[in-house]
Amino acid sequence: MDKFIIQGPCRLAGEVTISGAKNAALPILFGTLLCDEAVHLSNVPKLKDVDTTLQLLASMGLTVVESDGVIVISGAVNSHIAPYELVRTMRASILALGPLVARFGKADVSLPGGCAIGARPVNLHIHGLEQMGAEIRVEDGYIKARVDGRLKGAHILMDMVSVTGTENLMMAAVLAEGRTIIENAAREPEVVDLAHFLNTLGAKIQGIGQDTLIIDGVEALHGGEYSVQPDRIETGTFLVGAAVTGGDVTCRNTAPHLLEAVLVKLKEAGAEIETGADWIRLNMTDRVLKPVDIKTAPYPAFPTDMQAQFTVLNAVAKGVGRVTETIFENRFMHVPELNRMGARIELNGNMAICDDTEQLTGATVMATDLRASASLVLAGFVAEGTTTVDRIYHIDRGYEFIEDKLSALGGKIERIKG
């Protein structure tokens, strides 16, 4: 298994180009199952999860061709099975379910893997599809959905805000007969990007970006072109990197309006922030880092996918910062690892109370999930000495060319193949 060796302390400074968003690219790729004409996608990040999704689409009969940064997906689907071997590493593979059952009346999708940050049930996906007329059984580790003819539009009230749940039901509704209303829908920018993509292919989705989506089913979608939006979590990770290392980093090709809650907290932490239409600069040179209280919640509130990075920020800022995680019940696995580096973080239920520490010191730490891994890399840049981050396959699921981008900013980070 690959690992990173990081020499600290070092300061991140310079410019970095942000990639397309993993969590928008994946549902959009699954959305191509809804149509049999060619779809041309650009700004798709080169990530392990994207490779896995493309393999999955190819295993279902689609042709995937990549040239000059554009992925063209075309051809006819000839299998309705998303097998365990491909989906076990990736949460987003549940997104094969809605499109397959809507288009072919059948889907066998292995229960998905992904970051082990909580139980992550899929009851809302299943219940919503049942309301649209699908018969669903969970058997041998697979969700097996069947419907005779088309799904039927339904009024679906989701009891919790679920990102992939909303995406799955929205994709199913696009080809259902009649109108579907999804209430308490997730408003995350990635859900919005998927909805715009589907409308580009001829879907009729209204209320995009609001908590009630109205979807009028159509008989078929057509091909088209779409560019995936920038990754707000990758952007936020580099900005926190600049903040904790006293650095000065400009993120290019990003979208400041998608990061409001994060930018507010970075300013509160003492950072100087400037933004333009597609860039954000964070300058922390000679400024004092202050702790900030954060509480994760669905968009537009503070994203859970930025929680681990802000835990590091609070661990190294002067004073006490409280981090409350309300989305996932097991998303503090970075805390014991950070404490091994000298952080003073106490866990109390769903709150991490981060006291300040004189200086983090390098240690061998274990990456346990995607954003936890990113937080350990950032901590390695702050720490005195050598930090070894083991099991970095998690980070490769979600950050494109991470060590190249960090090295170009002055981070002393090296991948050891293993």
Ligand SMILES: CC(=O)N[C@H]1[C@@H](OP(=O)(O)OP(=O)(O)OC[C@H]2O[C@@H](n3ccc(=O)[nH]c3=O)[C@H](O)[C@@H]2O)O[C@H](CO)[C@@H](O)[C@@H]1O
């Ligand atoms: C591929 C992808 O886009 N992943 C993101 C997506 O994950 P994902 O879509 O899996 O997360 P959800 O929004 O569904 O989860 C939110 C909460 O709802 C619960 N829940 C969800 C579905 C369900 O059927 N039943 C249920 O109880 C979950 O356990 C969790 O406590 O949104 C999360 C929350 O912003 C992000 O951290 C992930 O990066």
Ligand SMILES: C=C(OP(=O)(O)O)C(=O)O
């Ligand atoms: C939790 C994440 O990913 P996934 O849902 O794919 O596990 C993430 O992107 O932070």
